[in-house]
Amino acid sequence: MNYELVGISVLWLFLYGYLIVASIDFGAGFFAFYARLTKQDHLINRLISRYLSPVWEITNVFFVFFYIGIIGFFPDTAYYYGSALIVPGSIAVILLAIRGSFYAFENYGSKNNIVYLFLYGASGLLIPASLSVALTLSEGGFILQQGESVSLDYWALLTNPLSWSIVGLAIVSVLFISGAFLAFYASRAEDQGALKLMRTYALFWSTPTIIIALTAFIYLGQHNERHFQNMMDLWWLLALSVAFFMIAMWLLYSGRRYGLAFICIMLQFLCAFFAYGIGQYPYILDPYITIQSSVTSPSMGFALVVVFIGGMCLLIPSLFLVFRLFLFDADYVKGKK
Numbered sequence: 001m002n003y004e005l006v007g008i009s010v011l012w013l014f015l016y017g018y019l020i021v022a023s024i025d026f027g028a029g030f031f032a033f034y035a036r037l038t039k040q041d042h043l044i045n046r047l048i049s050r051y052l053s054p055v056w057e058i059t060n061v062f063f064v065f066f067y068i069g070i071i072g073f074f075p076d077t078a079y080y081y082g083s084a085l086i087v088p089g090s091i092a093v094i095l096l097a098i099r100g101s102f103y104a105f106e107n108y109g110s111k112n113n114i115v116y117l118f119l120y121g122a123s124g125l126l127i128p129a130s131l132s133v134a135l136t137l138s139e140g141g142f143i144l145q146q147g148e149s150v151s152l153d154y155w156a157l158l159t160n161p162l163s164w165s166i167v168g169l170a171i172v173s174v175l176f177i178s179g180a181f182l183a184f185y186a187s188r189a190e191d192q193g194a195l196k197l198m199r200t201y202a203l204f205w206s207t208p209t210i211i212i213a214l215t216a217f218i219y220l221g222q223h224n225e226r227h228f229q230n231m232m233d234l235w236w237l238l239a240l241s242v243a244f245f246m247i248a249m250w251l252l253y254s255g256r257r258y259g260l261a262f263i264c265i266m267l268q269f270l271c272a273f274f275a276y277g278i279g280q281y282p283y284i285l286d287p288y289i290t291i292q293s294s295v296t297s298p299s300m301g302f303a304l305v306v307v308f309i310g311g312m313c314l315l316i317p318s319l320f321l322v323f324r325l326f327l328f329d330a331d332y333v334k335g336k337k
Contacts (some may be wrong), residue, residue, distance in 0.1 A: 010312065014066040024181045032044070083150035084151065092127055096123075128174050136163040140224060162219040176265070182199035203252055212252075213272070228277035230280070237271045244268035
């Protein structure tokens with residue numbers, strides 16, 4: 001059994017789950033703050049609060065699974081990424097702590113404080129930006145190794161257009177995914193004011209998303225030709241991604257089937273995300289870490305595969321139950337309970 005391929009596939013699924021669930025959460029924070037600034041908070045903030053109340057505590061479960069799994073399956077990642085991501089990783093941890101503090105303050109009645117809401121909204125954009133640095137590093141050329149010492153070449157990172165395009169893609173994708181989901185959620189709640197506003201946001205951020213994705217793809221070809229060519233070989237996945245995007249845009253523009261539109265957006269990112277991941281094979285960190293060379297022992301790999309598949313089998317039904325009891329319950333969505 002090829003444990004490393006099964007392991008990385010399961011971990012990539014967890015990371016994709018985090019991409020979707022966390023994007024909704026992060027984008028909702030920004031929209032809540034922006035609505036306050038533009039005096040439109042009466043339209044959407046109650047809707048956002050009803051979504052976040054049962055969900056925010058489980059958002060990071062996907063990321064925790066991925067983080068533990070990647071170190072368990074491929075121990076070398078702790079050495080290289082742990083050393084290189086000290087600053088970006090520390091920033092992300094601080095921002096996550098600030099975000100968690102907002103939820104605590106909200107529960108104790110400080111949710112009307114504009115400072116807390118600003119930190120909440122800003123962290124929703126800065127967290128994905130800081131975490132996206134890991135994807136940039138995986139392309140190679142940003143990590144310096146001298147003997148046993150590993151460090152991040154900040155000048156190369158900050159002056160490379162690929163790194164900024166990936167950061168930009170992370171930010172606009174968060175806003176696009178979140179806007180589309182909240183439009184669907186507003187339609188379920190039959191809240192026409194929130195639906196109109198969130199539909200406008202989703203349509204607005206769709207254009208930057210596709211433009212910056214294309215820009216990042218071009219810069220990837222200039223920086224890592226091997227990865228670029230591998231993705232071109234997976235043109236059918238990229239074509240499916242574009243097709244799902246077009247279907248979602250048509251549904252959003254026509255103002256109907258918001259649930260189907262969001263499913264198409266999920267499939268759009270699924271195809272693009274797996275095209276990116278498969279195209280990177282066999283590297284986890286080019287050129288230092290490959291899937292075959294850094295994998296853990298077969299017995300440990302088998303145990304981790306069993307545990308993580310079992311974890312996924314528990315997590316997905318649990319999420320379905322949460323969504324069924326709260327998010328898609330007609331009375332809860334409409335604020336009747």
